[in-house]
Amino acid sequence: MNPPIQAWLSQLILLAPPLLLALTFHEFAHGYIAWRLGDPTAARLGRLSMNPLRHLDPLGTLAFFLIKFGWAKPVPVDASHFRDPKRGMLWVALAGPLSNFLLAVASAMAVKLLAPLAVQIAGNSMANAVTLPLLIMLVNSVWINLLLCIFNLIPVPPLDGGRILAGFLPDRLSYSLQRYEQFGIVLILVLSLTGVLGGVIGPVVRAANNLLL
Numbered sequence: 710m711n712p713p714i715q716a717w718l719s720q721l722i723l724l725a726p727p728l729l730l731a732l733t734f735h736e737f738a739h740g741y742i743a744w745r746l747g748d749p750t751a752a753r754l755g756r757l758s759m760n761p762l763r764h765l766d767p768l769g770t771l772a773f774f775l776i777k778f779g780w781a782k783p784v785p786v787d788a789s790h791f792r793d794p795k796r797g798m799l800w801v802a803l804a805g806p807l808s809n810f811l812l813a814v815a816s817a818m819a820v821k822l823l824a825p826l827a828v829q830i831a832g833n834s835m836a837n838a839v840t841l842p843l844l845i846m847l848v849n850s851v852w853i854n855l856l857l858c859i860f861n862l863i864p865v866p867p868l869d870g871g872r873i874l875a876g877f878l879p880d881r882l883s884y885s886l887q888r889y890e891q892f893g894i895v896l897i898l899v900l901s902l903t904g905v906l907g908g909v910i911g912p913v914v915r916a917a918n919n920l921l922l
């Protein structure tokens with residue numbers, strides 16, 4: 710196999726499991742909190758699941774193969790089932806970034822436990838074939854989950870951060886913010902393509918990554 714292609718495939722193999730877990734847990738967390746607050750929509754549609762196939766987005770999957778990053782289908786939430794729709798949507802929105810932060814912390818703890826073992830068995834090629842890829846996937850998991858957490862906390866709808874902000878604003882301002890959700894998508898896209906977004910959240914992700922690892 711062509712060496713560059715082999716290296717590309719190896720990177721994908723080591724990125725795919727942590728990314729799928731991060732995206733799946735993120736969407737599951739949204740659906741689970743909505744379900745606990747009284748909304749059965751995600752459960753009824755089979756989205757209250759840790760099966761990645763339930764959450765895969767075709768475009769997000771294609772993006773993963775092209776740029777090594779992707780996204781999942783948003784879990785549908787019907788706020789009319791909540792006793793307090795505004796407060797309920799706030800908790801549902803918080804659940805996604807929080808789930809990724811918890812996965813990042815858990816992955817970092819696993820890295821710290823596994824790294825000394827990997828050093829001890831460095832001479833055993835068979836053991837290395839298992840522990841080294843696992844260690845790399847865990848390190849990738851820390852970075853991916855921190856990136857998803859911090860990116861989704863940007864206070865622009867339709868990101869979770871926009872919905873969190875809407876939950877704290879007075880009703881009139883909250884409604885106005887949500888009305889411009891479609892423009893938020895364009896803004897995020899422009900900031901991403903121009904490199905502004907990466908320049909802002911990149912240092913934050915790196916700082917958080919260094920703290921955990």
